[in-house]
Amino acid sequence: xxxxxxxxxxxxxxxxxxxxxxxxxxxxxxxxxxxxxxxxxxxxxxxxxxxxxxxxxxxxxxxxxxxxxxxxxxxxxxxxxxxxxxxxxxxxxxxxxxxxxxxxxxxxxxxxxxxxxxxxxxxxxxxxxxxxxxxxxxxxxxxxxxxxx
Numbered sequence: 001x002x003x004x005x006x007x008x009x010x011x012x013x014x015x016x017x018x019x020x021x022x023x024x025x026x027x028x029x030x031x032x033x034x035x036x037x038x039x040x041x042x043x044x045x046x047x048x049x050x051x052x053x054x055x056x057x058x059x060x061x062x063x064x065x066x067x068x069x070x071x072x073x074x075x076x077x078x079x080x081x082x083x084x085x086x087x088x089x090x091x092x093x094x095x096x097x098x099x100x101x102x103x104x105x106x107x108x109x110x111x112x113x114x115x116x117x118x119x120x121x122x123x124x125x126x127x128x129x130x131x132x133x134x135x136x137x138x139x140x141x142x143x144x145x146x147x148x149x
Contacts, residue, residue: 002051002147007036007044009056009068009103014133015092018125019055021134022090025141038067045075048084051119051147054107055137058093062102076110085116088144090137094127101125120144 004026008019023035036044046052059065064072089111091104101124108122123140125133 002049003032003034003047004051004053005034005036005044005046006053006055007038007041007068007071008054009038009065009072011057011059011065014127015055015057015065015090018090018092018133018137022053022055022137022141025138026145029145031145038071041068041071043074044071045078045080046082046085046087048082050085052085052087052111052116053090054087054104055090056092056103056107058091058097058099058101058103062097062099062106064103064106068103072107072110075114079114081115082111083115083117085111085114086119086147087111087116088118088120088123090123090125090140092125092127092133096128119147 008015010016023033089104089108091101093101
């Protein structure tokens with residue numbers, strides 16, 4: 001069974017709520033889940049034989065939340081080559097802003113640059129369209145999990 005590392009970056013708690021719901025959903029499907037708190041991410045580099053799932057809100061002008069930004073920039077600076085890593089990203093944002101889901105897009109682009117393979121397209125959840133981002137995220141996970149190797 002593939003280990004799933006699920007981490008999140010949040011400002012007001014929405015991304016954390018989505019991540020916790022996804023952890024529960026994946027666990028109920030038999031997934032081996034590790035939900036990482038932002039304070040635990042110092043030095044974390046995903047293993048190639050594990051799945052990485054990132055949930056992040058967007059702040060400012062398409063920026064990463066302060067709690068996940070140090071991890072993101074550490075990965076970006078060290079630039080590990082991750083051709084065997086499979087990953088997926090959930091971005092939360094508000095389409096009334098210019099850089100809608102900018103943080104999620106940055107994470108997705110970074111892991112593509114590192115050679116990792118997306119298992120699903122970026123899920124961009126728009127606060128202007130949904131009051132239940134958790135439900136949208138669960139539907140999205142249901143579309144690709146369990147993984148077909």
